[in-house]
Amino acid sequence: MSEKEISKAVITRLPRYYRYLGELLEDGVERISSNDLSVRMKVTASQIRQDLNNFGGFGQQGYGYNVKYLYAEIGKILGIDRQHNIIIIGAGNLGQAIANYANFEKRGFLIKGMFDINPRLIGLVVRGIEIRSVDDLEQFVKDNDVQIAALTIPKTKAPEIADRLVKAGIKAIWNFAHTDLSVPEDVVVENVHLSESLMRLSYRVCSIQDSEEERNRQSEIME
């Protein structure tokens, strides 16, 4: 019996639950009800219970959820109880920013290597991680059991590198290049399109401004 498909919306919310539970844990909170959590997170308690029940009954009637237990369970669901070996392709600022973010390692994401085509970067060491030539990519992926590649390179180079990664047996691409990648269906692509994020922000700023101006115009007419 293949487990029922979990909707994308639920998966998007899981890491946020995980973050809030982690904070509760740090604050020494032992248990929490879906209602209390819903107030903190500004979502409905119904949604929290529905979301969690996709994966099992983690709570207890009359008690709520044990924070430590639920935190661990969501961690398992997200797969951050396992080790993931990562490489970063593109050792520019963005690549280095990722390499320097220590918290990823706490969650089982181990950065095994960085790659670039710039000879001036090759050989440098960032946080103990050597920057290698992209020529050595395939061999390195095979030798180090690398599952995930972060792509922090210009969009022009991304499709070719993605193809090489897929052929080398990578399982997932964390894509920061401003383009869509086409990969076989058993390879995961998670896009982080920063320029699109900034445009959404722009839209929202402008639409607030516009509606304020509209309101002002309306009130002028009323006078």
Next chain:
Amino acid sequence: MSEKEISKAVITRLPRYYRYLGELLEDGVERISSNDLSVRMKVTASQIRQDLNNFGGFGQQGYGYNVKYLYAEIGKILGIDRQHNIIIIGAGNLGQAIANYANFEKRGFLIKGMFDINPRLIGLVVRGIEIRSVDDLEQFVKDNDVQIAALTIPKTKAPEIADRLVKAGIKAIWNFAHTDLSVPEDVVVENVHLSESLMRLSYRVCSIQDSEEERNRQSEIME
């Protein structure tokens, strides 16, 4: 008559339309039907037509959409025909990565200044942008008509800086800190939670692996 509310899902897709239309424009394509575009973008033609018709009738029966015109119109909708003044708070790798991404300026996002608390960074110049002390934040925002602040600082510092920005009159926060911010409702927060993105990726990798293992187990049983 306040314009009808546009759903979040539509807004999320707009920048992607904009990107594809930009590419078509570069390739010299003059017109495109919703059907052709839907094939390229791997969405339904229905969805494209519904999405666009939230903002007006940009097409023509029997012809399709004029690429150049539609590109410009979506640009206007997204507000990237206007100028947005941005500051970056946190001049680490991530802040510098954003400062160095030239394409933002092409779309009207002008980086006016960078800020940090690290004395060793203050005074440095990145791509012509001086790194200033966070002490000067409020004055700078007022003097330079800054609307948007990118927050590339640790989560512990983010809420306090966000408060200061709001008081200084900022309109939007592009939040890279791993925490939620609470701001007045006329201030926009666009979150880029990279660690959550990586967890979603992890979930998807693991769920593919698990279902493959499940399949293997099933076929063993069948033998």
Next chain:
DNA sequence: TAGATTGTTAATCGATTAACAATC
């Protein structure tokens, strides 16, 4: 036991897709 709160079913709401008349 009484009170609290879950897990789960049912009702509602919203988003996506299908269909087709309008029209270029």
Next chain:
DNA sequence: TAGATTGTTAATCGATTAACAATC
């Protein structure tokens, strides 16, 4: 005119919220 394709209405699908019996 005939063919193509939009804009838009209607049908479907899925996600969210409400409600409540089960139960700790």
